[in-house]
Amino acid sequence: MPHEVRAVVATAKGEPVRVETISVPDPGPGEALVQVQACGVCHTDLHYREGGINDDFPFLLGHEAAGVVEAVGDDVTDVAPGDFVVLNWRAVCGECRACRRGRPHLCFATHNATRKMTLDGTELSPALGIGAFAEKTLVAAGQATKVDPAARPEAVGLLGCGVMAGLGASINTGEVGPGDSVAVFGCGGVGDAAIAGARLAGAAKVIAVDLDAAKLETARGFGATDTVDASEVDPVEAIRDLTGGFGADVVVEAVGHPAVFEQAFHARDLAGTVVQVGVPDPEMRIDIPMIDFFGRGGALKPSWYGDCLPSRDFPLYTDLYLQGRLDLDAFVSETIALDEVEEAFAKMERGEVLRSVVVIGGGS
Incomplete structure (x- = not known):
């Protein structure tokens, strides 16, 4: 019935x-x-x-x-x-x-x-x-x-x-491990969950990146050890400064925007991993010189549902x-x-x- x-x-x-x-x-x-x-x-x-x-x-x-x-x-x-x-x-x-x-x-x-x-x-x-x-x-x-x-x-x-998408982006896709440095671009619900996941996995440094100061403050509550206001500074340079000049071991892009993805790509360590969990519009495209892709190790990994x-x-x-x-x-x-x-x-x-x-x- x-x-x-x-x-x-x-x-x-x-x-x-x-x-x-x-x-x-x-x-x-x-x-x-x-x-x-x-x-x-x-x-x-x-x-x-x-x-x-x-x-x-x-x-x-x-x-x-x-x-x-x-x-x-x-x-x-x-x-x-x-x-x-x-x-x-x-x-x-x-x-x-x-x-x-x-x-x-x-x-x-x-x-x-x-x-x-x-x-x-x-x-x-x-x-x-x-x-x-x-x-x-x-x-x-x-x-x-x-x-x-x-x-x-x-x-x-x-x-x-x-929340699962963010947790999984760090833990399952990014394979964050003890002592790693992690940067998360975008501090909405998914990004904050990625921050929480990174801390659960034992990351030593978790850097939150956003344009909104209030969101960055909230991100600290989920475990961010450092914050970068991308409206005021170059986030790539800021992340390098916070990681001894190397870049982060794992960078999570939780925005879904080509410009942010490019920043995430350059903010990782040479052997680091970029995880894209932000959902882009179908019309968006990524334009990265192949020599930049070829010249950096690590991995680029989409994360669907974490x-x-x-x-x-x-x-x-x-x-x-x-x-x-x-x-x-x-x-x-x-x-x-x-x-x-x-x-x-x-x-x-x-x-x-x-x-x-x-x-x-x-x-x-």
Whole structure:
């Protein structure tokens, strides 16, 4: 029997989102029905509303979420009704050759739910295959990762996208190790998570780079040992000065802009690694002389979703959060209701918040 629930829907390009009553079907084989407790407001949701992803309107927005499994379909064994879960937008199989080699971002068998949620009979396109600005949502069971229910939904739900992207950029992609120097360009939610990840991995020096002094101060709270205001100084030279003239061992580009990427490229040590986790526009291009690329060692590595394996990483970082070793609460700028998402988009664009988090049910 379909479930009638309230949800945030983007019906047309650039139009304000609306809270509508949608229909969510019971789960089919390999699917799970989840009661959403909390969902973060991510830039990707705004990109959907603006038509920046595709034009498959209407969209059911929201994807950084935690909640409780209400029902599962046939052939589901990893989660069961009553489990507390964090949702992920890449339901990796965990079993193919890419996953077994520790490369889940190359998984050959990612999947979403096949049954469709609808608005007045029209099929909805769920953001990143999730659609969690809703009282309930339907996902592939592999998109629901069981974690410790003692965790606060508003905090651990953020592992579902931006925070995991940043943590993974440092730990999984950048392979930051004890004693390393790390520079992070861009101190929004993803950049701050990269800073936190670098400190978790044992980096001795973590340099935060941004144009906004307030964001740089916030970055210190996540573990930055030094800050560089790129509106006042050349960040490349500043990073070299802070690293004995060598450049950083790992540089994380969390902006998604060619000019920033070029700065990151030149701010690394000759044998260092550049990790790009900032999402660029499709039209952007990188123009670096080949001799510069050839003449420097190290590596240039894109990081998609922090190269994470949700079944491995979400429980791990939830446990670190509960142990007080990873402050996920610090990413939650405010909690809001479903009908405040449009206002949250405006705050996000103005740089006033790291994350607004919609609390729907069961949050603290």
